[in-house]
Amino acid sequence: MESHYLTVHELEELLRAGETTSLEITEAMFRRIDAVEERVHSYINLMKERALEAAEASDRRRRDDAALGPLDGVPIALKDLLCTTGTPTTCGSRFLERFVPPYDATAVAKLRAAGAVILGKTNMDEFAMGSSTETSYFGVTRNPWDLERVPGGSSGGSASAVAAGECAASLGSDTGGSIRQPAAFCGIVGLKPTYGRVSRYGLVAFASSLDQIGPLARDVEDCAILLSVIAGHDERDSTSFPAPVPDYRDCVGRSIKGWTVGIPREYFIEGIDPAVTAAVDRAVSVMKDLGAECREISLPHTRYGIAAYYVIAPAEASSNLARYDGIRYGFRSPGERELLDLYRNTRAAAFGSEVKRRIMIGTYALSSGYYEAYYKKASQIRTLMKRDFDKAFASCDVILAPTTPTPPFKLGEKTDDPLQMYLSDVFAAPANLAGIPGISLPCGFTADGLPLGVQLLAGYFEEGKLIQAAAALEKALFTEQRRPAL
């Protein structure tokens, strides 16, 4: 059976009907991984033995009529910055190449408790710093739709694994677009929840006021299923929010007739690829056909988003990454006789150049004499961006905009020009700065067959609205089932 392109909910139905077993599905998934991994390279480490055991355990529960819910027996991949006991959690870095966490991240523990079969850990930009998965110490991941192009980043492996049929769904993290941008580039759905919706315990920190874990999947319903499992308050993450977790799947299939959809004029800037504009225009007209009122709105501070983001995120990163000192875990430069040399040479040897660059920007932005001009200023502009969104959501149910300004770019195209790389997140980063949820879903292809994404944004903890609108749009946009020619 060719199960590798089935959705989570399709697998759930087959499992429930007894038409297949988790072991069959999981074994088929590893065969698929064997067949395509050499070309795509979605994974850093696989967890085959443990996955097969988990699949057998799931099948036993199923036989005993004690299945745990929609994810029981379903194969899932994890971005390699989610801590997993017994398997390295590398963050795409030489520094953590052999780091085996002593605990599971809360999101991982919740997936395991729901019966999910964890297949392995996916490739990513080092410490999630990048937009193309090219900064990984473990080599690049290729876009399954065109192997000469990037899958996006930083959750590039999590996105390519879904697109290439190497898992049913995956988890990633989104600090400035790192779920939505690769989802758009790989032709899949990716959801960044509201800041605080999902516990960050066991998520290796990049920029703590922006980081959020979320699902990447083949459709909106699958994202809803995963989000319902991983969301919720966790006493080990004091920034996780104690709001009740609805069954987000209930929002799929509902009408959005009479809703107001905001189209922010600042997201249609010079330099945006005409194919992106055309695909997003089509999504707008589909929304109108669904009975929604589409209204032009203004988010006037959008253009400052990347500048503010690249002050705030590196500032937080420079502080978070101070823990990598070569003392308690991870890499240590051998033979050092002086403590300061040990720190400096360990960090110099084990961090790649993008990580060093961001530590430098952040250290500079926080240093004496520059703090006011950079960090404080950026944080004030963050307030203004949040106010823009608050004002918009006073009159709109959701906002619709392109996820990225261009289709997936070529490998190596932006690696020598960090600023150009940063600008690929121009439409994604504002949601992180404000803390609101966003979802990217496929909305067409370029003439060359490259996938394009459209994103929807909603107010704080309005994931239900997001899923309702995205599922309606997905259903109405859908014309033909395309798969990458792998």
Place this chain on the structure above:
Amino acid sequence: MKITKDQVSHVADLARLTINEQEQELFTKQLNDILMYMDMLNSVDTTNVEPMTHAMEGTEAFREDVVRSSLPLDAVLANAPDDDGASFKVPKIIE
């Protein structure tokens, strides 16, 4: 110039990073490009605007101060680059 080669060296030192001459050149150029781009922030009037440091401000979480067991010693030391079974080992700090 927003940042000079000497300043780049100083920042690397603050960040506990050894950088070679080639990296110093490259970072000076790249950091200048990036900081110039960030100059656009100065065109925004932020008089009387409170800085935002967190998406969920005003939601400070409190919990009971209960003593709980921490990770076992061997689990903590399992990832240590160098240890003596009870502590992390580091080079001599005080002469």
